[in-house]
Amino acid sequence: MDKSTGRRCFFTILIALGALAALPAVAQDLNWPTKPVRFIVPFPPGGTVDPLARLVGARLTAALGQQFIVDNRPGGSGSIGTAMAAKSAPDGYTYVFVFDTHGVNPTLIPNLPFDTVKDLAPVMLISTSPNAIVTNVSKPYKNFGDVIKAAKAKPDTVTYGSIGSGSLGHLTLTLVQQTGGFRIVHVPYKGGGPMTVDVLGGQVDLAIGTVALLTPHVKGGKLRALAVTGDKRSGAMPDVPALAEQGFPGFSALAWWGVFAPAGIPGPVLEKFHAELVKVFNAPEVRKQLGEQLGMDLAVSSPEALQKFLVGEIARWGKVVRENNIRAE
Numbered sequence: 001m002d003k004s005t006g007r008r009c010f011f012t013i014l015i016a017l018g019a020l021a022a023l024p025a026v027a028q029d030l031n032w033p034t035k036p037v038r039f040i041v042p043f044p045p046g047g048t049v050d051p052l053a054r055l056v057g058a059r060l061t062a063a064l065g066q067q068f069i070v071d072n073r074p075g076g077s078g079s080i081g082t083a084m085a086a087k088s089a090p091d092g093y094t095y096v097f098v099f100d101t102h103g104v105n106p107t108l109i110p111n112l113p114f115d116t117v118k119d120l121a122p123v124m125l126i127s128t129s130p131n132a133i134v135t136n137v138s139k140p141y142k143n144f145g146d147v148i149k150a151a152k153a154k155p156d157t158v159t160y161g162s163i164g165s166g167s168l169g170h171l172t173l174t175l176v177q178q179t180g181g182f183r184i185v186h187v188p189y190k191g192g193g194p195m196t197v198d199v200l201g202g203q204v205d206l207a208i209g210t211v212a213l214l215t216p217h218v219k220g221g222k223l224r225a226l227a228v229t230g231d232k233r234s235g236a237m238p239d240v241p242a243l244a245e246q247g248f249p250g251f252s253a254l255a256w257w258g259v260f261a262p263a264g265i266p267g268p269v270l271e272k273f274h275a276e277l278v279k280v281f282n283a284p285e286v287r288k289q290l291g292e293q294l295g296m297d298l299a300v301s302s303p304e305a306l307q308k309f310l311v312g313e314i315a316r317w318g319k320v321v322r323e324n325n326i327r328a329e
Contacts, residue, residue, distance in 0.1 A: 032092050032269045036067040040096040042081025044074040047192055048212045048294065052126070052257055053097040055289075059280045077101040077164060077328060079109055082260075086114035090262040092269035095123065100168045100255045103313030107321040108166040108328050116314065120260040121270065122306035124277050127296035128254040130230035131169050132214045132237060133160075134223040136202045144227040144246045147206065151182040158184040160206035161195040166328050169208035171320045172229050172253040179248060199223065210255045211236050211295030229253045236295030256313075257296070258306055274303065 037060075039053045050072065057068035073081030078101045085096035106116045114120070135141045141150070151158045162169035165188045177183060187204050189195035192213045199207035200222055207214070208229075215236045217223040225240040231252035233242055243251045259277070261270065280286060281300045290296040301309070320326070 030268055030272075032272055033064055033066040035093065036069055037092075038088075038094045039068055039070045040081045040085045040094065041070055041072050042074060042076075042078040042085075042096060043099065044072055044191070047099075048210055049097050049099050049257065052290075055286070056097075056277065056280055059283075059286075060276055063276065063279070076109065077105055077166065079105050079112060082120070083113045085260065086119040086262060088262045090121070090264035090266075092261070092265055092273065095259055095261050095273075096120070098258050098260060100257075100313070101166075102258070102260075103256075103310055104166055104168065104171065104317045104321065106314050107318035108326065117307075117311065119263050121263050121265050122303040122310065123259040123261055123270065123274055124303065125299045125301035125306040125309050126257045126259065126277075126281065127290060127298045127300075128256045129211050129294070129296045130228040130234050130242070131172060131208050131253065131255055132211050132218070132225050132234070132240065133173075133206055133208050133227045133229070134199060134214050134218060134225050135206050136199060137222060137224050138202060139205055139224075141205070141224070141226055143241070144243065147184070147226065148180055148182050148247075151184050155183040156185055158206065159187050159204045160184055160208060161187045161189055161198055161204040162208050163192050163195055164188045164190065164328075166321060166326050168253060168255055168317070171317050171326070173208055174320060174324055174326070175253070176243065176248065176251070179251070215293075215295055234295045235291060235297075236293070256299075256309075258310070260306075270303065 039057055041050050041053045043049045053070050057070055060068045073084055078099055082096050082098060085094055088094040106112055133144060141147050147158060160173060170186060192209050195207050195209060198204050211234050214223060218225045225237050227243045227246055228234045228237060228240050230242055231244045231250060233240060278300055281298055287298060290298060
């Protein structure tokens with residue numbers, strides 16, 4: 001055997017040994033999960049993200065025989081818990097369930113401690129939903145046109161609550177005011193709970209929040225829905241016209257829910273987790289619960305579709321934040 005042939009044999013053996021060494025890791029990936037899995041929810045219990053993660057966790061625990069544990073890490077419009085996920089080991093045992101603030105925070109929050117696009121691996125865009133603009137039934141507004149008339153007659157007197165400065169509701173009504181040529185006063189809250197309490201009590205004239213959050217109070221007769229923010233009506237509020245029907249043609253601004261993992265998650269684990277999520281969200285009873293009761297339009301997307309969607313949301317809402325000098329509070 002000459003020297004060149006010997007070197008080729010040596011490198012062939014090294015490659016074969018490397019492949020054999022990798023087999024246990026591949027087998028472990030295919031056997032995922034072999035220990036409890038953590039779902040970080042970067043919001044407090046309540047709202048919409050927490051129950052969504054708990055629904056998924058309960059179903060996957062039953063299906064896969066391992067615990068899927070919800071870990072609430074609220075703060076910073078979802079950025080604190082998401083930072084924890086971004087910095088976690090990319091081993092397939094930590095995921096983060098995010099809300100639409102995830103696409104706003106890169107522009108809204110200075111010095112975000114992670115790169116939203118690069119430090120997290122997309123898993124699935126679960127669903128979207130329009131926001132609803134509501135008022136107490138004791139208020140005089142019967143439709144969104146009434147709000148515009150009142151605001152134009154007396155600028156900066158009509159008030160509206162949102163779940164916080166820089167929230168999608170806040171940014172949506174900022175755009176709507178610019179397009180419609182009227183001014184109303186923003187009252188930011190620390191979440192959907194306190195905002196809903198105040199609109200129910202009449203402390204603010206209007207509130208904007210997800211259809212999921214506000215539908216029970218509309219159906220209960222305490223709030224009147226004036227508009228939804230999609231380009232079409234919501235299945236949960238079929239009698240409520242979209243803004244696109246009320247002088248804002250083509251307008252659409254949707255809340256959304258998604259799942260991400262730390263960047264670098266093994267491909268086989270990501271594929272298996274995604275496949276299990278598809279099973280969960282294709283279950284008829286889950287589709288009925290999320291669609292009819294919470295007004296979510298299920299997307300159940302590929303990881304690639306979520307990443308494309310996220311980049312688009314960052315660009316759209318980042319422009320609104322910069323042009324209006326909006327700051328987190």
